[in-house]
Amino acid sequence: MIVAEPKxxxxxxxxxxxxxxxxxxxxxxxxxxxxAGGEKEALELATLLELRCPGIRARVVAPKRQCDVxxxxxxxxxxENADVILSMGxxxxxxxxxxxxxxxxxxxxxxxxxxxxxxxxxxxxxxxQGCGDCILEKTGGVCPxxxxxxxxxxxxxxxxxxxxxxxxxxIDCGWQLIYDRLKALGKLEKLFEIIEPKDWxxxxxxxxxxxxxxxxxxxx
Amino acid sequence: MSExxxxxxxxxxxxxxxxxxxxxxxxxxDADFVRKRAVELKGKIDAANVTDNQTAIVxxxxxxxxxxxxxxxxxxxxxxxxxxxxxxxxxxxxxGAYALGLRNxxxxxxxxxxxxxxxxxxxxxxxxxxxxLQALKKMKEEKVFMSGKPTKKPAEFFLGATANPFADPExxxxxxxxxxxxxxxxxxxxxxxYDVDRFAAWMEKVRKAGLHKKxxxxxxxxxxxxxxxxxxxxxxxxxxxxxxxVERMKNAASQESEGVKIALELIEAIRKIDGVSGxxxxxxxxxxxxxxxxxxxxxxxxxxx
Numbered sequence: 001m002i003v004a005e006p007k008x009x010x011x012x013x014x015x016x017x018x019x020x021x022x023x024x025x026x027x028x029x030x031x032x033x034x035x036a037g038g039e040k041e042a043l044e045l046a047t048l049l050e051l052r053c054p055g056i057r058a059r060v061v062a063p064k065r066q067c068d069v070x071x072x073x074x075x076x077x078x079x080e081n082a083d084v085i086l087s088m089g090x091x092x093x094x095x096x097x098x099x100x101x102x103x104x105x106x107x108x109x110x111x112x113x114x115x116x117x118x119x120x121x122x123x124x125x126x127x128x129q130g131c132g133d134c135i136l137e138k139t140g141g142v143c144p145x146x147x148x149x150x151x152x153x154x155x156x157x158x159x160x161x162x163x164x165x166x167x168x169x170x171i172d173c174g175w176q177l178i179y180d181r182l183k184a185l186g187k188l189e190k191l192f193e194i195i196e197p198k199d200w201x202x203x204x205x206x207x208x209x210x211x212x213x214x215x216x217x218x219x220x
Numbered sequence: 221m222s223e224x225x226x227x228x229x230x231x232x233x234x235x236x237x238x239x240x241x242x243x244x245x246x247x248x249x250d251a252d253f254v255r256k257r258a259v260e261l262k263g264k265i266d267a268a269n270v271t272d273n274q275t276a277i278v279x280x281x282x283x284x285x286x287x288x289x290x291x292x293x294x295x296x297x298x299x300x301x302x303x304x305x306x307x308x309x310x311x312x313x314x315x316g317a318y319a320l321g322l323r324n325x326x327x328x329x330x331x332x333x334x335x336x337x338x339x340x341x342x343x344x345x346x347x348x349x350x351x352x353l354q355a356l357k358k359m360k361e362e363k364v365f366m367s368g369k370p371t372k373k374p375a376e377f378f379l380g381a382t383a384n385p386f387a388d389p390e391x392x393x394x395x396x397x398x399x400x401x402x403x404x405x406x407x408x409x410x411x412x413x414y415d416v417d418r419f420a421a422w423m424e425k426v427r428k429a430g431l432h433k434k435x436x437x438x439x440x441x442x443x444x445x446x447x448x449x450x451x452x453x454x455x456x457x458x459x460x461x462x463x464x465x466v467e468r469m470k471n472a473a474s475q476e477s478e479g480v481k482i483a484l485e486l487i488e489a490i491r492k493i494d495g496v497s498g499x500x501x502x503x504x505x506x507x508x509x510x511x512x513x514x515x516x517x518x519x520x521x522x523x524x525x
Contacts, residue, residue, distance in 0.1 A: 150303070150329050150343070154350040155396035157329040158384030158411055159457040166457035167332050179392045191395050194403060197307065197351045197366060 001030035001117075002090045003124040004037060004110040006045075013052055015107050016084065020055060023082040024109070025075065025097065026062040027089035034124050036110045037088025038062075045088070045109060058086075066093030072100040079104060132202030132209065138190060140181035145198075147174030153195040226323035227295045228267040229378040230525040232407065232436045237491065238498030239519045240297065240409075240438060241510045242269045243289060245280035254285045257507055258294035264511045266522055267324060269409075269500070272299040276336025283317045290321055297380065298322050301330025306346035307355070307366050314356070318375035326380040326409060327352045350399050353379055357404030381405035383437075385413070385422035386460040394425055401435045408435050409500045412442035412453070414461045416489045423493050432495030439490045443503040443513060444469065444479040479506075480513060487517045 016022060024046045032038030039062040046058035061078050063071040066089035072079075079085055079097075084105045087094040091112040098106040114126035129146045135153075136143060145151045149167040156175035159166025163176045182188050200206070231238050241261060246253040261268050268289060272282040279285075286296035298317050300310060314325065327349045333341045347355070347366075355366045360376040381400040387393050397408065408431075413419045419439070426432050444450040447469040454461040465482055472478035487499055499517075503509050514520060 149332055149334075150348070151345045152329060152348045154348055154399055155392055156387065156389075158382060158387045158393075159332070160388050160393075161457045162388060164457075167334050173388070175392060176389055179389045188391075188395075191392060192399065194350065194354065194399060197347045197355070200346065 001033050001115070002092075002112060003034045003114050003116040003126070004031050004090055004112045005034075006036055006041065006088075006110050007108065009048060009052065012045075012086065012107075012109055013049070016049070016053060016056065016086070019083045020057065021082045022049070022056060022058050022084050022086055023075075023078050024049070024058050024060045024086045025066065025079075025088060025093075026060065027066045027087075027093050028062060029065045029067075031088060031090060031093075031110060033118070035122075037090075042088055045086075065089075067096055069096070069100060072097060076101075129203070131198070131200070132206075133199065135195065138193065138195060139178045140185060140187065140190070142174060142177045142181055144174055144178065147172070147177065149174075153198065155191065226267070226378045227525060228297065228324055229406070231266050231523065232497055234523075234525060236523055236525075237519075238267075238436070238438060239265045239501070239514055239522065240267045240269060240498065241265045241501040241503065241507070241514075242271060243285065243294075243296070243507065244271050244274060244504065245282065245285035247277065247279050249280065251288055254280065254288040255292055258289040258292035260508060261510060262292060262294045263522060264514045264520065265501075266498075267295040267297050269297045269299055269326060272301045272328070272330065273304065273336070274299075275331045276303065276333040276338065276341075278337060283313055283320070283322065286317065286322050287320045295324070296322060297324040297326050299326045299328060300352065301328045302345055302347055302349055302352055303330030303333060303343050306344050310347070310352065311355070311359075311365055314375050314377070315371075318377065323378055324380065325356065325377040326382065327356070327405075328382055349381060350396070350403055353381055353400055353405050354403035360404075378406055379404050380407040380409060382411070383408050384411040384458050385419050386411060386415070387458040390422075394422075394429070397426070397431060398429060401431055405435050407438055407497075409438045410440045411458060412440045412502060413486060413490060414442075414459075414465055416486065418460065419490065420493050423495050427495045432497070436497035437495055438498040438500045439493075439496050440500045440502060441483055441486055441490070443483045443501060443506060443509055444475075445506040445509070446475045446479070449479070449505070476509075480509065480516070483513055484516055487513075 024042045026039045026042035027037050042060045046060050049058045061075040063075050079101045086107050086109045087097050088109045094108045115128040116124045116126045119125040131145050149165050160173040165171040165173045243257045270282045270286040282299050286298045289296045329349045333343050359374045363374045383397045450469050
């Protein structure tokens with residue numbers, strides 16, 4: 001999922017200066033799962049804003065997701081009547097709302113962090129950077145681009161100690177994880193392979209990306 | 221040495237035990253600082269590593285400071301990290317370095333920027349240190365850039381890499397060393413050694429894999445000036461400092477003398493280990509002590525080749 005966390009309330013309050021009618025838009029997918037921008041968090045935020053900012057009226061809408069226009073059409077009535085839309089979706093949701101409701105300011109209520117997993121109750125960790133050319137087959141299903149702080153492709157740096165990364169002791173050394181996994185699989189020989197320099201054009205370095213599925217396009 | 225092999229390469233190829241040290245460029249544009257260090261070390265060591273924004277603290281460029289040292293007849297080893305430059309900048313800068321007459325390059329990942337004085341910086345890590353070595357070997361042997369496009373006059377560096385005998389996981393670190401040598405590393409500088417027994421055990425594995433015959437292993441020695449310095453060293457990830465050395469510094473009448481004594485003892489023990497081709501002295505923040513250590517260790521005079 002895409003993991004996000006709520007922005008500080010002070011930052012949100014500041015961005016709403018002078019607004020009276022606001023729509024707080026939850027999103028029913030990723031940010032619901034990571035408890036940053038689901039309907040529950042939206043209701044809490046709306047209540048809090050009404051308490052903090054006298055004169056503000058906050059209405060909550062909860063589209064199934066903000067990254068598909070059909071669900072935005074469903075909330076168009078509420079959105080059009082507001083002074084401002086406060087989106088609790090990820091960065092994609094905020095931008096898509098801004099495109100759909102082009103006459104309205106759309107303000108983010110969360111910081112979008114990463115593609116990750118629920119590691120523990122209330123803990124989410126990063127697993128994927130969406131680099132566009134997956135090499136997990138070579139590395140035992142552990143991503144060196146994301147989980148090594150230096151995105152080393154050919155083994156750990158000299159700062160790996162007791163399974164931890166030198167950057168922060170709460171971070172596991174990605175290459176220790178790769179090693180442990182390949183060892184368990186009996187495939188340590190994979191570590192002798194030289195992984196060639198990456199073609200970063202598949203990543204963000206090639207500019208904003210686009211995926212097209214031809215057979216879906218034909219239907220148009 | 222503007223053409224052909226570097227002094228360091230010639231010394232090692234002649235089977236002479238090499239002695240190298242470091243010049244940490246200043247956190248300023250002070251060229252005299254580098255010149256002074258270079259003059260102090262001239263004739264005392266075979267080559268001086270010039271660090272590349274070590275610990276991610278902004279300092280004078282390694283290549284420029286290397287050139288200033290070269291002008292004083294102190295052969296430098298340019299350090300090049302993968303942290304701050306993409307493949308375009310790395311290749312470009314190293315073409316320039318070679319054009320200036322620099323002949324040794326040590327390829328490193330680089331300390332993560334979170335340790336330095338600009339932790340807000342975006343890092344690069346376009347390529348890793350193994351891919352960098354591979355690219356520089358290919359440039360040398362096949363006269364091509366990483367893109368595969370040809371160059372008429374490639375940079376033909378004597379290529380170095382690092383190894384940490386104390387980092388984890390040990391087996392994987394050794395595989396990584398093998399990879400570094402396979403893709404082009406001709407000399408290997410190790411992390412600073414305090415635990416000689418553990419280093420000797422590591423060297424046994426290195427010899428077993430025949431790596432000491434494929435690349436020159438230069439053993440790293442750190443010189444501590446004070447108790448505080450050795451305590452800080454102990455805290456660095458991937459450093460193994462047995463408590464006995466900390467205790468010795470604590471109890472010493474003169475911490476400076478004790479620091480030198482420890483370094484000399486370590487050098488004496490390490491130089492006897494089969495497969496070690498040289499000593500690399502890192503006297504971070506106390507570079508002026510290097511000539512004394514080299515002299516007391518019996519490394520003088522340095523051979524002129």
